[in-house]
Amino acid sequence: MSEVIVTVKDRPIREVNREIKAALAEGNKVIVRDTRSRHNLGVGLPPGADIRFEGSVGYYCGGLNDGANIEVERNVGWSCGEAMASGEILVNGYAGMSLGASMRGGLIHVKGDAGPRCGVAMKGGDIVVEGKIGYMAGFMSHAGRIIALSGAGEACADSLWGGEVWVAGPIESLGVDSKVVEPSSQEIASVEKLLDELGLGDNSHQWQKIVSAQRLWHFESRDASAWLMI
C-alpha cells in the first residue's frame, strides 16, 4: 500500500473529496495536507479506508463513516463522525460541538477535550475522550457509551434516554433525568478493556457511570416545571 498526498488549501471541497475517494479506491493510504480547518472533509468513507488529516479540520469530518480508519492530527470542528456506522476516528486535539452526533457504531477517540453535546442523539458505538467532555454531554442519547477520563462539564448526560456516560474525574453538574449508578465489575472490565486497546488502561479510574433516570420516558405535561431550566 502506497501513500497518496492530497492538498486542500482553497480548492473546492467536492473536488478534494473525489480525489480522496479515488486514491482510497486504489488501495492507497491517504495523507491530507493544508486542511485549513475546512468543512466536510472525508465524509462517507468506505470500509478499510486509511486516511490521516495533517492539521485541523472543520465541520462534519468523518461523517457517515462506514468503516474507515481516520486520524486527525489536531482539532476537529462541529459534528465530527456524525451518523457514523462503523470504523474508527482518532482526534489528537480538541473536538468541537456535537462530536459523534447520532452515531450508530464504531469508535471515536479524542486526546484533548470535547465541546458541548458530544454524543448527542447517539444510537451506538463508543466515544472515548481523554480530556473533559463539555456541556450537556450525551444529550438525548439513546444507546452507546461516552467515556471521559478527565471530568465532565455542566448538565452532564442531560435528558439521556438510554446509553451510558462514564466519567473519571469531577462532574460539574448532572443534567435533567440522569443518575449516577454503581457499575458492575463486568461493566468496568468492559470499559477498561476498551481503554487498554487504546493504550489508556489504568485500574485506578474512579468511575461514575451515568444512566437515564427514565422519568422522561413517560412525560406528563403537568410535570413540565420539573424539566424547565429557566
Added chain:
Amino acid sequence: MCGIAGRILTAPGRIGADLVELMESQRHRGADSTGFALYGSPLDTGYIVRAMASNRDRLSSDLQDFKNILIENNSDFISDPTWDDADTPHVSVRMVIKDPNDFAAWARQADTICENLEMQSVGRSLEIVKDLGGASEVADKHNIRDFIGTHGLGHARLATESSVSPTASHPFWARPFPDVAIVHNGQITDYYTWRERLERKGYRFMTYNDSELLAVWISDQMSQGLSQAQSLKKSISQIDGVFTYLISDIHSMGFAKDRWAIKPLVAIEENGQMAVATEEQAVRMIYLGEEVVNNYDGPSMTKTWEIGTLRKAA
C-alpha cells in the same frame, strides 16, 4: 445562520483587509448583507458620522436638513460630506462633524427629523459600513480593504425573521453612545417583550431586526453606569434566545454567549493581536500556520479583550 468576526491589531494596520478576509471565508453562512465596524485612529475632537440615505435623488436636501440640525446644536460639518457613487437608490454617506453641545439630544433630534438619512454610527473612531451582498461586493463598493485602523467587527447575514435591507444589516450602533457597536449571531426570542420595555423608557428602534435589540439593550445598561464587561455578563441572564455576540468600543472588545452554548466562537490570540470568528477556517485565513485556536464553546461565557495601549501614540 449568520457569521461574525472581530480583529484586533497592536498598531494601526490593514484592519479593513483582514475583516474582509474573515467575512469572505464565512460568506456561506449568509450573503444577504455584510457589514463592518471599523475603528481608525480616534479624533481628539469631532465625530465621524456614517449614515445611509434612502433616496439618492434627494440626498442634497437631506444633507441640508442634517446640517441645519447640526447648526441648531452648535455643530457643523468640519469637511464636506462624501458618499459612494454607485447606481443604487440608497447612498452611504460619511461626514465629519464638530462636537454638538449635547450629544444625546442632538442624536435624538437627528434620528427623529432626518428620516431619510439614517445614522449608522457616530464616533471619534468608529465607522459602520454595511450593505447588501457578500463581503467582497461590499468591500469593493466601499473600499473596506483600504481602511487603516486598530480593530473592528464584521458580520455576514442570512436573514431569517426580518427584512433584507442595507439599514437592517449588522453591525448596529448602540445609539447614543459614540463608538459602541455590536454584531450578533443567533435569535433573540424575547425581542418584543424587551423592545416594548425599552421603548417605554424612550429608546428608539430603527429596524425590526432582533439583533438591534442587543445594541439598544447595551445602551440602556451603559446609561445605568454598567461597563462593557458587566453588560455582557448581565445579558446572559436577562436576554432569552440563542446568541453569540461581539461588542466593541474604542478601548475594548468582548463577547457574550447564551446559556445553551449553541453558536460557536473561535479565536487565535497572539502577542496582543487577535482574530475571532464563528468558524475556525476564517481565523485560519489570517493566521496561516497551525496556531493554537481557543474554542469558546461553553455555556454562559463572556470575555473582554483590551485594545493595545499603542493607539494613543499612533
